Amino acid sequence: MQRALQLAALATGHTSPNPLVGAVVLDAAGTLVGEGFHARAGEPHAEVVALRQAGERARGGTLVVTLEPCCHQGRTPPCSEAVIAAGVRRVVIAMTDPNPRVNGGGVAALRAAGVEVISAVCEAEARQLNAAFLHRQASGRPLGILKWAMGVDGRTALSNGASQWISGGEARRWVHELRSRCDAVIVGGGTVRADDPLLTSRGLRRPEPLRVVLSRSLKLPAQARLWDQDEARTLVAHGVGAPPQRRFRLDERGIERRLLAACTPRALLEALAERGCNQVLWECGPELAAAALRDGCVQRIAAVIAPRVMGGTPARTPLGELGFTGMDQVPSWLAEDPRRLGADLLWRLQAP
Structure with a gap:
């Protein structure tokens, strides 16, 4: 998760109105096989970038991501669908997405598809990284x-x-x-x-x-x-x-x-x-x-x-x-x- 947070921070100042997000993919043996971050609004989300890099090696592995995968169609397709299609066994997230169009929906979609979800890993660091996005969502x-x-x-x-x-x-x-x-x-x-x-x-x-x-x-x-x-x-x-x-x-x-x-x-x-x-x-x-x-x-x-x-x-x-x-x-x-x-x-x- 620390690596995913480092990746997310690389796009500071470039992703608005979206949050900063980084992702890492580990294969079934725990070896890092893919990583990525959301570079700017309209471009692929971090999960998609990391999963593309991992390819078939993601199947049966773990996705570590700093924010709950989205479950709605925006400028890009829902990330939850891409995660399910990649065949990962487990998803570890730092925090849920406060956007009303997500806000737990991504986690629910993953669990409904049989994917194990572990949440609140390094949550404080993730919230600090996205303090501006969280403030806009709340206020x-x-x-x-x-x-x-x-x-x-x-x-x-x-x-x-x-x-x-x-x-x-x-x-x-x-x-x-x-x-x-x-x-x-x-x-x-x-x-x-x-x-x-x-x-x-x-x-x-x-x-x-x-x-x-x-x-x-x-x-x-x-x-x-x-x-x-x-x-x-x-x-x-x-x-x-x-x-x-x-x-x-x-x-x-x-x-x-x-x-x-x-x-x-x-x-x-x-x-x-x-x-x-x-x-x-x-x-x-x-x-x-x-x-x-x-x-x-x-x-x-x-x-x-x-x-x-x-x-x-x-x-x-x-x-x-x-x-x-x-x-x-x-x-x-x-x-x-x-x-x-x-x-x-x-x-x-x-x-x-």
Whole structure:
């Protein structure tokens, strides 16, 4: 199962809206004869790849897979049928599939065909690997990661707004890698106006993650790097009050727009879930970041802390108002061990 989990992780960032899945086939003597993983949506599932590699050697053997085999017709045929046809004697799974179209149905189909099924092997590791997929299935929204870089005094920009670059090259390369594991990168209109960001993984992922701008009024610059669709696609989500001429300007450029009845982080993530996004990255300013937290749209935080003292009473900080009036209201997030990125420190937190 550990090998199957390693295989599944190879496709991180590429399988949405599907989960990450890896599979290993052992013959009747316990020798590894096939392995595979689900590379991207629309391509063969991990079980099929591994069984094809094993061929007739799978008959009478064991299939080890990180997720319950599907039992419905999607872009590919049901994996449970392929497993039964291959003649394996035993299937070992890490966890059941929470998708309502599966959710135990694959296991039931296998057992009905006389296949022994052993479940919950390395389940905790499998659930961690597919935390984003599981979150979308449970909540109807992608898992949200909020990222910022700041000095040791908590400032994310100088008093005059200058913010490039707070962190060093190694930290910026880590951010590019983080983007490559996400389906969308989200900013607000203020970030577009102030920073003119590119928001790509710098080629670490193809296609690049969707770049998303959430802007209630569409008060956006006429020229911005996000409007160049050759590098990566951009979606602009806006409210009902956005002036028609601003909508038309985006339409003329061929930039996709999405009208939200409620221009909120929650409504945006629900729309992105409909597009099949499992995981998104918030790289926005303090007000939108605070709104995303208040809306329950952030499950993880990645704070890059640079050895800089920036100062300035009016200087920007990572978050706007969260509405707390006492420290007893402030939740304690679950912290991972800090990690060095060159001279900078990365501190990762998970929601309690």
